[in-house]
Amino acid sequence: MDERPRVNDPVVVAELRAVFDRYERALVANDVETLVELFRDATETVRYGIDDVQHGHAEVATFRRTEAQATLPRGIRLLSETSRPADLVVTLRAIAGVSPEERSRLLEKAGGVDVG
Numbered sequence: 001m002d003e004r005p006r007v008n009d010p011v012v013v014a015e016l017r018a019v020f021d022r023y024e025r026a027l028v029a030n031d032v033e034t035l036v037e038l039f040r041d042a043t044e045t046v047r048y049g050i051d052d053v054q055h056g057h058a059e060v061a062t063f064r065r066t067e068a069q070a071t072l073p074r075g076i077r078l079l080s081e082t083s084r085p086a087d088l089v090v091t092l093r094a095i096a097g098v099s100p101e102e103r104s105r106l107l108e109k110a111g112g113v114d115v116g
Helices: 010-029 032-037 057-066
Strands: 046-048 053-055 075-084 088-096 103-111
Touching (some): 046 057, 053 057
16 A cells, blocks of 8 residues: 555545535534534544634534634635545645735644545
């Protein structure tokens, strides 16, 4: 089995974009249950926010259900995606906010996912 990373595999990128699009729609609509569902239900799950962090799915769910608010629409560009056969996906996205000054980067890692 070839263990070299597959970078920007079109099938995996399409799957990731579908999940990211679903996440962004839920974020903008403040669809709490979808946001909770999209985080892996495990104690190892970590979510880093702008000024907050949750450890474990239970904390993510509590945060979403009690403190989180809808996010303003933002532009997202998937810059890079790398996956290995061992079901690990790493993505890097650039986020543009409503104004040109609102820019950030997001590095995300997902393990235990079915890729490709």
